[in-house]
Amino acid sequence: MPNYKSREEVPLEEKWDLHDIYDSLTTWESDLKSVAERTEQLKTYDGNITDAKSLYDYLVLSEETGYTYKKVYVYAMLQADLDTRDSKPQALLDRAKSLGVKLSSATSFFMPFLLSLDEKTLKSYIDQIEGLKYFEEDLMESYRYKTHVLTKEKEEVLSDLGEALSSPSNTFGMINNADIKFGKVTTKDGEKVELTRGMYSKLIEDDNRDVRREAYKAYYQPYVQLNNTIASTLSAAIKNNVTLAKMRKYPSALEKSLFSDMVPKDVYDNLIKVTKDHITPLHKYQNIRKETLGLDELRQYDLNVPLVKDVKEEITFDEAYQTMLDSLAPLGEEYVETLRSFKEKRYFDVRETPGKRSGAYNLGLYGVHPFVLLNHQDDLDSLFTLVHECGHAMHSWYSSNHQPQITAGYSIFVAEVASTVNEVLLIRYLLKTTKDEKMKKHLLNHFIDSFRGTMFTQVMFAEFEKTTHEKAENGGPLNAEVFNDVYEKIFREFNGNEMVFDDEVKYGWSRIPHFYRPFYVYKYATGYAAAIHIADQLLEGKSETLEKYMTFLKSGSSDYPLELLKAAGVDLTKPEPIRSALTIFSELVDEFASL
Structure with missing residues (x-):
């Protein structure tokens, strides 16, 4: 497997061609400027949508601006993701994000305006201009949100706070992708090397238990050290979700998340309940794993090692x-x-x-x-x-x-x-x-492990999110100790008595980026x-x-x-x-x- 020290070493055919979005930074700058100008134009519609024609003109301009903005944002994001340490693409992304907040603020008047129209008036507008039929379903869908949209002034304030509200997620992203260093681990050749996430996914599957343990301890060490810092970012993210749900008059943060998809809360609750009712085969599998590996005790760093030996093959x-x-x-x-x-x-x-x-x-x-x-x-x-x-x-x-x-x-x-x-x-x-x-x-083992990771682990995460949000909704504290306790309790339930739980287990929540996208x-x-x-x-x-x-x-x-x-x-x-x-x-x- 190639181990590339820089992007320059990677063959061209294994790299994105971002020219498909923009042929040069000049074109990107030009679109950024165009979005900024159209954003100012969109503002002028505030208080001035008085008939079918002005409604249509606004919607067309809004869609065109949104489309160009997405191109601007995606181009910057894809560049930034290629090297999160490089400040140049990061600066482009920051400019795109900042423009996004302005665009969101410029259009924040529209939903309150739309919901102030009675449906009969809106339908008469749609009948007058053929082009409005394209937007009809979206416009009518908006009425579902009527009780959850705030006054124009409050919507503007929330839009202006967009960047601040996404700060916990952005902070965690920078800690997790740019700042965290996992320290060194020993390779099979006895060489000390810097641990990366890609390498960790390899080492945690190693036949040698000492190698797995060392990689596991090294991988969790920065999360343990930063436990309180990461708890404060997750706590802020959860409290933001809960506050926004309350402000928008949803019964809970969970129901706010499910609303746009029209998913009843029962679907979420049933998923957790039915999975936990059928947890025995997972515990049986953990027991098979322990016996197959010939272990006196099963630990978390034993969960990923393949149970069938000597089938590792290189697949280019x-x-x-x-x-x-x-x-x-x-x-x-x-x-x-x-x-x-x-x-x-x-x-x-x-x-x-x-x-x-x-x-x-x-x-x-x-x-x-x-x-x-x-x-x-x-x-x-x-x-x-x-x-x-x-x-x-x-x-x-x-x-x-x-x-x-x-x-x-x-x-x-x-x-x-x-x-x-x-x-x-x-x-x-x-x-x-x-x-x-x-x-x-080996493949059967892989299928079972993939099932465990995609089904059981995600349901476990879903229960963690539900529990922590409910704690916040009931006015309970959210800190490292609370997160550790909740996570460890759920993890033990899912993984059964066959496992011996290392201290690191309870810190598992702190490395999950998905928790910053609530109920995902x-x-x-x-x-x-x-x-x-x-x-x-x-x-x-x-x-x-x-x-x-x-x-x-x-x-x-x-x-x-x-x-x-x-x-x-x-x-x-x-x-x-x-x-x-x-x-x-x-x-x-x-x-x-x-x-």
Whole structure:
């Protein structure tokens, strides 16, 4: 696996081509200036939308400005993520963010204005100008928010506070990506090297328990040291959520988060309840893990080591890409060929380099194309990450190419479905095509671990979010001690008595960036359950399943997420999809136990 010391060493074909957004910084500057000018123009509509024509003109200008702003912001963000230590792209991003706050402030009058119109007047405007039909659904949807929109003055104040309110998240991001140093660990050759996140994901799977323990202790050390600082950023983020929910007259911060997707609170509560009711197979698996590894006691740093030895194989990026294309054949030729072209067109930034943002993501930019950030390590996990992110990228591509701009973006609630369908198709493909029995066992182990990470771990996180927000809503304190206690209690419940809990366990909450996007992680679990169902149907080769699924991928946000999923054959308002997924998990554990 290549170990690049700088971006210059990475081959061109494994780097993003950001020229697809802007050919030069001059063009970016020009668009930034144009957004700033249009932002001033948008302000002039405050108090001056008096008829159908002025409403239409405002909406067109607002959409055009928003589109250009997104390009400006995304370009700066993608540059900044390539090296979080480099102050130049960071400065571009800061300017884009600052302009975003001004744009938000300039348009903050609109929602209160719209809701001051009675529906009859609005409908008469829509009847007068053909172009307003394009905006009709969005305009009418706004009335759902009527009780949650504040006065014009208060909305302006909240917009002006945008940057301040996102400060806890930004601060944590800088601590986590730019400032944290994990110290040194010893390699197999006895050499002391600086630990990185990419390296940690490797070392925590090492056969040598001393190596795993050392990496684990080194990885958690900065989080333990910064425990109070990170607690203050998370506490501020949670209190911001709770305060905004109260100000906007939502029953709770959770219900505020669920409102836009029209997801009933029962869906969230059921997810936690049904998962905890079916926790026994997970505990059984932990026991199998302990026995297979021949341990007297199972600890957190034993949870990621593969249970089947000597099957580690190097999979280059090119090989991983081809395997992905082969495994996704059930999605049809058009899907596979479109995805093949993404690599040739350099939609990916593939390699880990110093200062690069950790992890992986897809960012779909309407009118341009998806951009996928990876930190590819030439192993099986990286293959799964690639397949996962390409699920998102293809969802972005289909929605952007089949929906107008207004409905092209899809809700986070359905986002994890496309990525996980791809993962399930990959694992089923590998299990079917692999002749090596040992590799089959390894893949089964991988499937179980992926299930554990995407379903059980995310539900555990979801319960942590719910509990901590409820504490804030009831006026309870939020500090490092509270977070540690809540996290440790839930972690113990999920992981059972087979595990011996190191002191580091309770600090696990402090390294999770998703907690700064409130009530986001539960969507991984609901998406996973839905995807398991869809993928198994696709593998049966039913043409109507493929047709329904492709329609789902092309639908963007043209309906509420639960409705889009119902049309694809999954009803998450009922506990069955969750129960069914957990039954499959139980079967996988039994199958693995029998081996």
